[in-house]
Amino acid sequence: MRELARAKINLTLHVTGRRPDGLHVLDSLVVFAECGDVLEAEPASTLSLTLDGPFGSALDAGGDNLVLRAAERMGGPGAALRLWKNLPVASGIGGGSADAAAAVRLLARMNGGALPEAATLTALGADVPVCLSAAPQRMRGIGEELSVAPALPPAWLVLVNPGVPVATARVFARLERFGRPIDLPERFTDFHNFAGWLREQRNDLEAPARAVAPVLDQVLPELAALPGAALARMSGSGATCFALFGSDAEALAAAETLRRAHPGWWVMPTAIAASG
Numbered sequence: 001m002r003e004l005a006r007a008k009i010n011l012t013l014h015v016t017g018r019r020p021d022g023l024h025v026l027d028s029l030v031v032f033a034e035c036g037d038v039l040e041a042e043p044a045s046t047l048s049l050t051l052d053g054p055f056g057s058a059l060d061a062g063g064d065n066l067v068l069r070a071a072e073r074m075g076g077p078g079a080a081l082r083l084w085k086n087l088p089v090a091s092g093i094g095g096g097s098a099d100a101a102a103a104v105r106l107l108a109r110m111n112g113g114a115l116p117e118a119a120t121l122t123a124l125g126a127d128v129p130v131c132l133s134a135a136p137q138r139m140r141g142i143g144e145e146l147s148v149a150p151a152l153p154p155a156w157l158v159l160v161n162p163g164v165p166v167a168t169a170r171v172f173a174r175l176e177r178f179g180r181p182i183d184l185p186e187r188f189t190d191f192h193n194f195a196g197w198l199r200e201q202r203n204d205l206e207a208p209a210r211a212v213a214p215v216l217d218q219v220l221p222e223l224a225a226l227p228g229a230a231l232a233r234m235s236g237s238g239a240t241c242f243a244l245f246g247s248d249a250e251a252l253a254a255a256e257t258l259r260r261a262h263p264g265w266w267v268m269p270t271a272i273a274a275s276g
């Protein structure tokens, strides 16, 4: 059995306040890519994890790995888990949360159990509830308040990570002021309308992340200048950024240009998943 742990992208990320426990309150339009990590499971008498893939060596397969923490949360008999880590680690596209959500889905399927209530999974990571589904969602609170997003027009992204891991805590710690909630319309008429609305939104973590990873000052203008790019923005707490395109061909051409110019960057063109 296998599950795709899709990359999570915060198309907008407004930080609207702070809870008494210090965690920040968000308002984010979250979408998922058609690419991600791949988690496989086989029945076994104990729980184990092996890591593979281009970013497998950046992680530890011990008990702190979110896949094992999620598997333990699910209980049940053992499983031999193998994770192909295709997404860069600590990169703002929720790889760890996506992996944990994939483990929850996989073990529920394997053991014939029900999926837990999404909001109960924030203890594993604030992005785990949203990662249970592949549908575009509005995410509020720290990640436990999810609502259906309006249907999005077909759209493509080029995801770019410049190879600098960014610790989420360091970015939040540098945030100086809070923003307004997003003003999400009931519907988007077409790609132009969608991109226009997105351009008026923000990622409030972009400025503090630039202080932690100054390479963002190079990445974002380069993405914005790509032919056909309707928007360039950072996802999550960074350092992965994305450019938004209205066609598959433009996204593929942009990815090719970036790969040639920056062989050391991780560059991934992808459609935005339309539904769960």
Ligand SMILES: C[C@@](CO)(OP(=O)(O)O)[C@H](O)COP(=O)(O)OP(=O)(O)OC[C@H]1O[C@@H](n2ccc(N)nc2=O)[C@H](O)[C@@H]1O
Pocket (backbone or CB within 6 Å): 010, 013, 022, 023, 024, 025, 026, 028, 091, 092, 093, 094, 095, 097, 124, 125, 126, 127, 142, 143, 168, 169, 170, 172, 235, 236, 237, 238
């Ligand atoms: C910023 C977001 C947006 O989707 O994405 P990523 O950058 O992780 O992809 C998430 O909210 C990331 O949530 P999560 O992945 O659970 O964050 P963690 O790494 O567990 O948080 C590390 C630390 O960041 C700070 N933190 C995190 C989440 C939050 N809502 N407020 C915070 O202040 C806290 O200091 C926390 O201890």
Ligand SMILES: Nc1ncnc2c1ncn2[C@@H]1O[C@H](COP(=O)(O)OP(=O)(O)O)[C@@H](O)[C@H]1O
Pocket (backbone or CB within 6 Å): 059, 064, 065, 066, 067, 088, 089, 090, 091, 092, 093, 094, 095, 096, 097, 099, 100, 168, 236, 237, 238
């Ligand atoms: N399966 C996993 N994949 C990625 N990171 C993991 C995993 N398990 C634990 N972690 C830890 O979670 C931290 C956040 O990683 P990640 O979720 O990739 O960040 P982000 O949400 O910013 O993309 C990493 O620094 C890593 O130590």
